[in-house]
Amino acid sequence: MTVTLTGKRIDLVPFTDADVPALATGLADLALNRLVNPGIAVPFTVDDLLDADGWLAQSRAVADNHLWSMRDRQTDQFIGICALDVEDAAARSAEIGINITAAAYRGRGYGSETMRLVMAYGFMQLDLNRQFLKVFAYNHAAIRLYQKLGFQLEATEREALYRDGVYYDQLYMGLLRAEWEGHAHAGQ
């Protein structure tokens, strides 16, 4: 079950079908699509997202997966999504991912605020020991954000992505609970 998380400028509310059109519009922007989608970029439609075999349906079907809509607290506008999927319950390890679909909201700290909320929820409420993410080597803004949040580079999937005639790496970055606890206090 996904609960609502409240930040200073952002509400994270459980994602519902009502948010699908806004998400589809965001993912139809191929520039954004190619920052988050490791496969072939195709303009997304609402039907693609609602497809029972699609990634959204498959992801939402897993009980331990959390998917939030990011909403501007002042305007209630949908600006993107954030997910926390438990990848290994025994190891208490989960994958975190964020996607700000509203371009005007990027580079202004909304991603950082959202990530901090979800990371804290994962460690403090779900008692996770590890959170990790995958990021494309050419997504420099995202890599900078994750480094600032304390994620460590753990693995390089060499030439796992193909874009514009060039093969790029996909990076795995991970954060252990003990590291987050030290990092979180240092940041206060």
Place this chain on the structure above:
Amino acid sequence: MLGNELLTGTAVYLTNPIVADADCLTTVLKDFGVVGSLASADLTTVSYFQEHIEPLAFRFAVRRTSDDVVIGLCGLGDVQWQARHAQLTLMFSVRSLWMNGFADDVLETITRYAFMEVNLRRLALFVPETHPGLSAFASAGWRVEGRLRQALYLDGRFYDKLLIGLLRYEDPNYASDQ
């Protein structure tokens, strides 16, 4: 070349898994050894086999040439056609693959198929850090690409998961075209 040697190794050959393999595979896979496995250990029923194994593309039963006995499954999962890579899938007990001398043969056969027929250029695999096959992978040219810390919990403690990868152009057997 272009003959029937495509899925044939020296002492093993690869074919489609059939329902009759389910019992033998269950026996094989129950003997995991202390390493644990990243694959589900649930191959205990024919129905699981029919639901999860039979319909998969690029999933092969590995049989001994000497007596046609199946020793495990191997194949290619999560194929990414755009970037031309796949996950190597291996379902063997520690004894049936890593201690009986078949590992190099199986790796060479499935790699040859992946690069020369499916036209992939990269294979990858996640393994526990205690995996008995690490030296076999290294001898075959696989590189350790990273370490996912404390990503596994077995027998009361955390272990790291290693990401290992093989790029076609690094392997002199297959580097001729990209």
